[in-house]
Structures are given as structure tokens and as C-alpha cells.
Amino acid sequence: MPIPSPALFEGFARVWTPVALSRQLRATAPLALELAGVGLVLFRDAAGAPRALFDRCPHRGVALSLGKVHEGCIQCPFHGWRFDGAGQATHVPWNPDAKLAQLSATAVPTRERGGLIWVYTAPGRDGEGEPAVPEELLRPGVHLCGEAIEWKCHWTRAMENMLDWPHLPFVHAGTIGRGMLRRPDSRMDIDIEPRPWGAHSTIRIDGEPGQGALDLRWPNAMVLHAPFGGRTMAMMVACVPIGPRRTRMLLLTGRDFLRARAVDWVFRAMNRRIAGEDRAVVESSDPPQIPLAAEERSVRTDALTLMFRKRFYAELAPPDQRSLPLAEGSPEQGDRTGRP
Numbered sequence: 417m418p419i420p421s422p423a424l425f426e427g428f429a430r431v432w433t434p435v436a437l438s439r440q441l442r443a444t445a446p447l448a449l450e451l452a453g454v455g456l457v458l459f460r461d462a463a464g465a466p467r468a469l470f471d472r473c474p475h476r477g478v479a480l481s482l483g484k485v486h487e488g489c490i491q492c493p494f495h496g497w498r499f500d501g502a503g504q505a506t507h508v509p510w511n512p513d514a515k516l517a518q519l520s521a522t523a524v525p526t527r528e529r530g531g532l533i534w535v536y537t538a539p540g541r542d543g544e545g546e547p548a549v550p551e552e553l554l555r556p557g558v559h560l561c562g563e564a565i566e567w568k569c570h571w572t573r574a575m576e577n578m579l580d581w582p583h584l585p586f587v588h589a590g591t592i593g594r595g596m597l598r599r600p601d602s603r604m605d606i607d608i609e610p611r612p613w614g615a616h617s618t619i620r621i622d623g624e625p626g627q628g629a630l631d632l633r634w635p636n637a638m639v640l641h642a643p644f645g646g647r648t649m650a651m652m653v654a655c656v657p658i659g660p661r662r663t664r665m666l667l668l669t670g671r672d673f674l675r676a677r678a679v680d681w682v683f684r685a686m687n688r689r690i691a692g693e694d695r696a697v698v699e700s701s702d703p704p705q706i707p708l709a710a711e712e713r714s715v716r717t718d719a720l721t722l723m724f725r726k727r728f729y730a731e732l733a734p735p736d737q738r739s740l741p742l743a744e745g746s747p748e749q750g751d752r753t754g755r756p
């Protein structure tokens with residue numbers, strides 16, 4: 417079986433992350449996905465539950481995702497070995513005497529919650545805890561619709577963009593940031609409340625509470641609570657790492673009004689338009705991965721993105737990127753710990 421290397425899921429190890437929309441994983445076809453440099457094959461077991469294995473057959477290393485799903489197991493395209501959702505070999509053609517227990521593939525923990533397939537980024541049968549799924553997506557009566565797109569950037573740049581309040585009137589002047597910049601000398605204050613799953617944030621503009629709220633769902637998702645004609649709509653965006661310059665963006669909207677599927681296209685089109693406004697700007701970021709805070713200039717309204725940046729360097733960045741001295745910096749420049 418593949419030997420788990422310490423660099424597996426480098427920069428994104430030991431976290432729960434959404435990887436796909438539930439509707440992307442069909443009952444009888446495997447789904448190949450790359451997650452933080454690791455190839456995975458997803459499929460549904462006999463009970464319909466999602467399962468994920470490393471997309472590499474332990475026999476001769478070919479991609480299991482080229483095979484088929486057979487009675488809830490994945491069958492390798494090369495010699496037909498079959499593996500269940502735990503990676504256990506269940507059938508080895510021509511070899512009725514094979515010691516199946518020694519021929520396993522590698523599984524990663526997988527769940528299906530809130531219209532999303534979640535994976536834990538470490539091999540094994542169980543992840544640590546359970547994915548922290550936003551409650552808005554699980555509420556009865558909430559209709560979910562989503563889609564997956566890809567950006568050519570590092571996931572950390574996409575994620576900081578999602579947490580960035582002050583960009584709204586510039587990048588989204590015609591949509592969610594319309595009318596936000598009232599005067600050239602307007603002041604924005606960002607109020608951040610830590611939560612077990614990340615942080616909840618709201619803004620004040622010239623002392624007046626702004627509309628909506630934005631949650632950081634550690635490590636790689638944002639939930640925007642947007643007022644919508646008196647009802648509240650939740651829009652979740654997960655920035656799923658594929659490779660150094662590729663991020664899968666899962667855009668999911670939960671709403672408790674206009675619940676007919678027939679109007680999903682309106683919400684999809686809105687999500688695509690808003691994400692499209694960000695895309696070229698975010699993809700132009702240099703360097704591709706967010707640097708340490710001291711390497712870019714920051715101001716007070718960068719507090720939420722700097723909170724994310726500090727935690728990324730403390731918990732996820734590869735160890736050789738974490739060893740710089742923790743000097744206190746000025747509030748206008750940030751410091752190496754990411755403090756604003």
C-alpha cells in the first residue's frame with residue numbers, strides 16, 4: 417500500500433474540508449479529485465455513503481478512478497482488484513488464495529453534510545472530530561443550490577479575498593458592494609467575534625452598522641449572511657486547494673424563500689457573477705501563496721484577513737515556513753505573527 421509521507425496534503429493537513437457538491441458524486445461512477453496535491457477517488461458505497469481512497473491502486477499504482485463502481489466497491493481498471501470504502505481489498509481475480517488483508521488501498525475519512533462531500537486530510541478510518549458544517553445549511557426548509565468553478569490561484573489568496581470587507585465597493589461596485597463607499601473620508605470598523613469554528617464579523621461604516629455578516633469557517637470557507645428582501649440568505653464559499661496555483665471554488669447558496677429548483681439558475685448566475693468579479697484580481701496576486709504579514713503592508717481594516725494569515729502560518733503552512741522570529745510590528749504594517 418502507498419506509504420503515507422509526512423508531506424501529504426502539505427500546507428493543508430489534518431483538517432476537514434468540503435471537496436465537492438453532493439450532486440457531483442453520482443451513485444455508480446467514481447469521481448477523481450485532486451486535493452492539496454493528493455489524487456483521490458470518491459465513490460458511493462452500497463448504502464450510498466461517500467467514500468474516498470487515494471487514487472492509486474496498491475497493486476501497480478494506476479488510477480483507481482479509471483475503474484468502475486461495483487456493488488459499492490471501486491474496481492481497478494487494470495487487473496480488476498476491488499476495494500471497499502475503508503480501502504480493504506474484497507476481491508483479487510485469479511487469486512482465490514490471496515491474503516486480502518495485506519492488499520489494502522488507503523482511505524481518507526469522508527462525510528456528506530449540508531449538500532457537500534467532506535474529506536479529512538489525513539489517511540485513516542476516522543478523522544479528528546466531525547466537520548463543522550454551517551448550521552444555516554442544515555436547517556429544515558433551507559433549499560441548497562451550488563456549483564463548482566476553478567480559479568488559477570493559491571487557495572490562501574482566494575480565502576483572504578472571501579474575508580475581505582474593504583474590497584466590496586471596488587471589486588463589486590455593481591453587485592454586493594453597490595453604494596458602500598459613502599464619502600472619501602468614510603471610516604470602516606470591523607467587529608470580530610471568535611467562535612469555536614472560526615470567527616463572526618460585522619462592520620460599521622461611520623459608526624452605522626453595515627448590512628450582512630461574514631463568517632470565517634476555519635480553515636477554508638466563508639459564509640456570507642446577506643439581507644435579501646427581508647429574508648436572510650446564506651452564501652458559503654469553500655476555497656479547496658488543488659495545487660500551488662489551482663483552487664476549486666465551491667459556491668453554495670442556502671435560502672428559505674423561492675425554494676423551487678426552477679429558480680436555482682438565478683442564484684447560480686448571481687454567484688458566478690460575484691465570483692467572476694473577484695477572479696482576475698485574485699489570480700494576479702504575487703506571490704501566489706499569502707506571505708508572512710511583514711512582507712506586505714497592512715492597515716486596520718485587514719484585521720480579519722490577518723487573523724486568517726496568522727492562523728495559517730501557525731497551523732497549516734509547512735514547518736520550514738514557520739520559523740521566522742516573532743517580532744512585534746507596527747499596527748500599520750503587521751508583523752510576522754500576522755497581528756494587525
Ligand code: FES
Nearest residue numbers: 473475476492495
Ligand atoms: S494495478 Fe490495480 S489491480 Fe493491478
Ligand SMILES: [Fe+2]
Nearest residue numbers: 577587588694
Ligand atoms: Fe469579492
